[in-house]
Amino acid sequence: MSTLVGLDDRPTLADVATFAGVSLATASRVLTGSARVSEEARRRVQEAVARLGYVRCRAKRLPERSGGSVAAIVTEPSARFFSDPFFARLLRGASRTLSPVGYQLAFLAVHDPNEYAAAARFVSRGGVDGVLLVSSHGSDPLMLALRTAGLPTVVCGRPLSPCGVPYVDADNVGGARAAVGHLLACGRRKLATIAGPRDMAAGIDRLQGFSATLDAAGLESVVAYGDFSLASGEHAMTRLLERRPNLDAVFAASDLMAAGALRALRRSGRQVPDDIAVIGFDDDPIAQYTQPPLSTIRQSVEEQGSTMARHVLALIDKASTPDPQTALPTSLVRRESA
Known part of the structure; x- marks a missing residue:
């Protein structure tokens, strides 16, 4: 006796993707002949099609890549997220990689315990295909x-504790060394730093590069802390001037903190760079428009976002294993402040 199979019983593209162990989008790309898929993923999808007896319905043909989504979870208050250009640059880089292959990028700014719990529930219930975790603090x-x-998760910046999750970072130690080396080469000898948060690897690593370079030169290091915001840089610079009024150079661990430092220096009557040189980190757009324009350490934030997106796509597609640790290069940008 033959058995008639109803339309609702036929295997679907989702069944093929599940059987092959790939995303729905990858299965769709294989069936539409896209070159943007690994040979291993192609083989698994083709095997799943044969084993399940899947037949594509051309009248309802899917686009080359079915829609998926990746969430960028930024563990900062919303006000910080919208005021710091780092986040917009990072997400722009990620979106430029995700959009062409059919993935939407959403973002969640979480700060208090209730927001953390809501974000965890959302992503763990299948709301997204992958996560970019940004601005992680401590544990x-x-x-x-x-x-x-x-x-599938990729972290922006080195996690403070080993977590078994891939991360993409900048060469923060090397960038800080380059900044201090430039200040020393300009004849500066009374240096201070406005360091980043002590519960973030970027803050720790940039401080390490600053301190190690001064130690090697036999010079004392003076440290104040900020939270990468403009206001914190202004406040930290004011405290540094009270402690060491004869400073002749400051390395700020972000351009926003450097811009805040310039405000405090103007208010104190110091001339930049004649009395005191200032150098930042990031090469954010603000660095070109401060008075004077800011010397800084350039990190490719857009490339960092793009690399994170490529890594999370690899994890989603299960087609390859991304590098567990990626550190992108930094470089010195000389302008008028140092």
Whole structure:
């Protein structure tokens, strides 16, 4: 006796993707003949098609890549997210990689425990295909939730604790060394730094590069801390001037903090760079428009976002394993402040 199979019982593209262990989007790319797929993924999808007896319905043909989504979870207050250009640059880079292959990029700014819990519930219930975790502080509770959920995750910056999740960072230590080396080469000898947060690897690593370079030169280091914001840089610079009024150079661990430092120096009557040189980190757009224009350490934030997106796509597609640790190069940009 033959058995008639109803239309609703036929295997779907989602069944093929599940059987092959790839994303729905990857299965769609294989069936439409796209070159943007690994040979291993192509082989698994073709095998799944044969085993399941899947037949594509051309009358309802899917686009080359079915829509997926990746969430960028930024663990900062919303006000910080919208005021710091780093985040917009990072997400722009990620979007430029995700959009052409059919993935939407969403973002969540989380700060208090209730927001953390809501974000963890959202992503663990299948709301997104992958996560870019940005601006992680200390032992981020989201990290554990994402690992428990088995969700493809890539972290922006080196996590403070080993977490078994790939991350993409800048060469923060090397960039700080280059900044201090430039100040020393200009004849500066009374240096201070406005360091970043002590619960973030970027703050720790940039401070390490600053301190190690001064130690090697036999010079004392003076440190004040900020949170990468303009206001914190202004406040830290004011405190530094009270402690060491004869400073002749400052390395700020972000351009926004450097811009805040310039405000405090103008208010104190110091001339930049004649009395005191200032150098930042990031090469954000603001660096070109401060008075004077800011010397800084350039990190390719857009490329960092793009690399994170490529890594998370590799994890989603299960086609390759991204590098667990990626450090992008930095370079010195000389302008008028130092």
